[in-house]
Amino acid sequence: MRRRYETNLALVVLLVTASVAVAETRKEFRFPVSGKASVSITNVYGPISVKSAQGGQIFVIAILKSDKVEVDRSQSGDRIDLVSHLLPGADMQSGQVEYDVQVPIDTAVTLHTTTGSLTAEKLQGDLSVEGAAANVSLRDIANAHVHVKTLDGPITLANIVNGHVEVTSISGNVVMTAVNGKLVEVNSASGKIRYDGDFGYAGVYILSSHTGDIEATAPSYASFDVSARSEKGKVENDFTLEPKHTSFVVKAGSAFAGTMNKAASSVKLFSMSGKIHLKKR
Amino acid sequence: MTCAELQQGLPEIVDKDWSAEQEKHLQSCPACAGVVSDLKLIVKESRALQGSEEPSIRVWDFIQTELQQEQEDLQLIAQQASLLRESDEPSPRVWTSIASVLHEYEADGEVIAREARELQGSEEPSPRVWNSLEIALREEGLIRKAAGKGSLVRQFPRWRWQTAWLLPVAAGLIVGIGFRLHRDSAEPKHIAVSKPVVVLPDDFVPKADLENPDLDRQMLDDVAARAPSLRQRYENDLHSVNSYIRDAQQSLRANPNDEEAQQSLINAVEQRSMLYQLAGDHSLP
Numbered sequence: 001m002r003r004r005y006e007t008n009l010a011l012v013v014l015l016v017t018a019s020v021a022v023a024e025t026r027k028e029f030r031f032p033v034s035g036k037a038s039v040s041i042t043n044v045y046g047p048i049s050v051k052s053a054q055g056g057q058i059f060v061i062a063i064l065k066s067d068k069v070e071v072d073r074s075q076s077g078d079r080i081d082l083v084s085h086l087l088p089g090a091d092m093q094s095g096q097v098e099y100d101v102q103v104p105i106d107t108a109v110t111l112h113t114t115t116g117s118l119t120a121e122k123l124q125g126d127l128s129v130e131g132a133a134a135n136v137s138l139r140d141i142a143n144a145h146v147h148v149k150t151l152d153g154p155i156t157l158a159n160i161v162n163g164h165v166e167v168t169s170i171s172g173n174v175v176m177t178a179v180n181g182k183l184v185e186v187n188s189a190s191g192k193i194r195y196d197g198d199f200g201y202a203g204v205y206i207l208s209s210h211t212g213d214i215e216a217t218a219p220s221y222a223s224f225d226v227s228a229r230s231e232k233g234k235v236e237n238d239f240t241l242e243p244k245h246t247s248f249v250v251k252a253g254s255a256f257a258g259t260m261n262k263a264a265s266s267v268k269l270f271s272m273s274g275k276i277h278l279k280k281r
Numbered sequence: 282m283t284c285a286e287l288q289q290g291l292p293e294i295v296d297k298d299w300s301a302e303q304e305k306h307l308q309s310c311p312a313c314a315g316v317v318s319d320l321k322l323i324v325k326e327s328r329a330l331q332g333s334e335e336p337s338i339r340v341w342d343f344i345q346t347e348l349q350q351e352q353e354d355l356q357l358i359a360q361q362a363s364l365l366r367e368s369d370e371p372s373p374r375v376w377t378s379i380a381s382v383l384h385e386y387e388a389d390g391e392v393i394a395r396e397a398r399e400l401q402g403s404e405e406p407s408p409r410v411w412n413s414l415e416i417a418l419r420e421e422g423l424i425r426k427a428a429g430k431g432s433l434v435r436q437f438p439r440w441r442w443q444t445a446w447l448l449p450v451a452a453g454l455i456v457g458i459g460f461r462l463h464r465d466s467a468e469p470k471h472i473a474v475s476k477p478v479v480v481l482p483d484d485f486v487p488k489a490d491l492e493n494p495d496l497d498r499q500m501l502d503d504v505a506a507r508a509p510s511l512r513q514r515y516e517n518d519l520h521s522v523n524s525y526i527r528d529a530q531q532s533l534r535a536n537p538n539d540e541e542a543q544q545s546l547i548n549a550v551e552q553r554s555m556l557y558q559l560a561g562d563h564s565l566p
Contacts, residue, residue, distance in 0.1 A: 092510065112562060114508065114511065130562065131559075149558075151514060151555075151559060152517075168552060170518040171517070171521055189518075189521045189525045208545065208548055210529075211521075231532060247541075270544070
C-alpha cells in the first residue's frame with residue numbers, strides 16, 4: 001500500500017516537473033553596441049543578474065516561466081530596453097522571467113524588479129537598482145555611481161571602489177564590505193546598516209537611520225573625522241579619537257566626535273533611536 | 282653762518298622772515314639760495330593743492346554723521362544676531378516660505394485632481410477597458426501573441442493617476458529642501474541679520490503636515506489591486522516612514538537649528554517619496 005502511494009507521488013512530482021520544464025522558454029537576445037552603452041531591464045517577477053563580458057555586445061538570456069509573460073525589447077543606438085510584459089492571467093509564478101545579462105564593462109545599467117533578486121558584478125558603469133522587495137547584491141564595481149532603492153529587500157554591497165554610492169531602504173538591512181568613494185550615503189528607517197571598510201581617502205560617509213542600528217568597523221590605520229550621535233539609542237566607540245568641535249553636545253553614551261589619524265575622510269553616523277557602534281577591526 | 286647751519290632750520294623758517302645773518306649767507310651762497318627757492322615753491326604748491334582737494338567742513342560733518350549711523354546699525358545688527366542666536370526657532374521667513382510652497386502645491390494638486398476627473402469623464406476609455414479589449418481579442422484569436430511588441434494597454438493614463446500621489450511627496454521634498462536651504466542660510470556662526478527679529482509665539486507649530494492618510498490609503502489600495510501580496514509590506518513600510526517623519530518633526534521642533542534633526546526630516550521625507558515612487562513604478566504588475 002505504502003509502496004503504491006510513493007510510486008504515485010513520484011509520478012505526480014515527475015509530471016509537475018515535466019510540465020513546468022515544458023512551459024519554460026529560453027530566449028537569447030544579442031544587441032551589438034559600439035560605444036558606452038546603457039541597458040535598462042524591468043522585470044515584474046524574477047531575478048536579474050548582470051556581469052561584464054568581453055565583446056561589443058549585450059547578450060541576454062531570458063528564461064520565461066510560462067507563456068503568460070513576454071519580453072519586450074528595443075534598441076536605440078547603444079540604448080537597450082527590456083521589459084517583462086505580463087499577459088492576462090499571469091501571476092507571481094507564471095509571470096516570472098529570469099534574466100542573465102552580459103554587458104561591456106563600462107555599460108550603464110538600470111534594473112527594476114518587484115520581488116526578484118538583483119545582482120551585478122564586475123562593472124565600471126553607473127548602476128541604478130530599484131526593487132520593492134528585491135534582494136540586491138552588487139560587487140566588484142569601480143568608478144561608478146551606484147544608486148539603490150528598496151523597501152524591505154536586503155542590500156549587500158561588496159568591493160566598490162571609487163564609487164558614488166547612495167542607498168535608500170526603509171526596512172531592508174544594508175551590509176557594505178570594502179566600499180569606498182567620494183560619497184557613500186545610506187539612509188534607512190528601520191533597517192540595520194553595517195559598514196566594514198577603511199573609509200577610503202577624502203570621502204564623505206553618511207550613515208543614518210530612524211530606529212535601525214548602525215555598526216561601522218574600520219582598521220586602526222583608517223584616517224577619518226567622525227561624528228556620531230543617537231538621540232535615544234546607545235553610542236559606542238572603540239577608537240581613541242582626537243577631540244574636535246561639533247555642532248552638537250558630545251555626551252558619553254549618546255554622542256561622540258573626533259579625528260583618527262589624518263582625518264582623510266568624513267564619517268557621520270546618526271540615528272534617532274538605533275544603536276551606533278564604531279568598532280575597531 | 283655756514284650752509285649746514287642755515288639748512289638745519291630751513292623747514293621752520295622758510296616761510297618766515299629771515300635774519301640779517303641768514304640773508305647775508307643766502308646772497309653769498311647760490312646753493313642755499315637754490316634750496317630755499319625750491320622749498321618756497323613746494324610750500325606754495327602744496328598750499329594750492331590743499332586748498333583744492335581738501336573736502337569742505339560740510340563733507341567732514343556728513344562723513345562723521347554717516348559713520349555714527351553705521352556704528353548704530355552695527356550695534357543693532359549685533360544685538361539682533363545675538364537675539365537670534367539665543368532663539369531656538371528658525372526665522373519666520375523660513376516658515377512663511379515653506380507655507381507658501383505648500384500652498385502652491387496644494388493648488389497644483391487641485392488642478393491635477395480636476396484634470397484627472399475630467400479625464401475620467403472624457404471619452405477616452407480607461408486602461409481597464411483597453412485591457413479587457415485586449416483580453417477579449419486574444420480570446421477570440423483576432424490578435425496573436427505580441428512578438429516583441431508592447432501591450433495594447435495604453436500606459437499613460439495610469440501614469441497620470443499615479444502622479445497625483447507624488448504631489449504631497451513633492452511638497453514634502455520641497456519642505457525638506459526648504460529646511461536644507463534654511464540650514465545653509467541660517468548658520469549661526471556666519472549669520473548676517475538685516476531685518477528685525479520677530480519673536481514667535483510659544484505655541485507656534487510649523488504647518489508642514491507631511492502625512493496624508495487619504496493619499497496613503499489610495500496608494501495602498503492601488504498596490505493591493507495590482508499586487509495583493511505586496512500590500513502588507515507597503516503598509517508596514519509606510520507605517521515606519523510616517524513614524525520616522527513624526528519623530529523627525531518632533532526632534533526638529535525641540536531643536537530647530539539642529540542640523541542632524543533637519544537632515545533626519547529630509548531623509549524621512551525622501552523615504553516616503555521613494556515608497557510612493559516604487560508603488561507607482563512600472564515594475565509593479
